[in-house]
Amino acid sequence: MLNDAFKALSDPTRRRILELLQERDMSAGEIADCFDMAKPSVSHHLNVLKNAGFILDERKGQNIIYSLNTTIFQEIMKWFFDFGKGGNQNEKRE
Secondary structure (H helix, E strand, O other): OHHHHHHHHOOHHHHHHHHHHHHOOEEHHHHHOOOOOOHHHHHHHHHHHHHOOOEEEEEEOOEEEEEEOHHHHHHHHHHHHHHHHHOOHHHHHO
16 A cells, blocks of 8 residues: 555645645545646546545535545554664665
């Protein structure tokens, strides 16, 4: 899952979507209104973020509301912490 997460974060549009969702939960239409691109393109970015575990979706009436999934951020931070704590693996072998 971390590979998908890092790949999802590599795109500036997806990072901007995460920033928007940090402020509040939003519908797909509200998110699309923040970008100068076709709605299917925004939908693709939302699917990548959802498949990577960054966002959750919930149907409310005719809308799908997107929100951040903070669990994945905790997993990424743990990976960085563990990686940083490990130091240079080549040094340990010598």
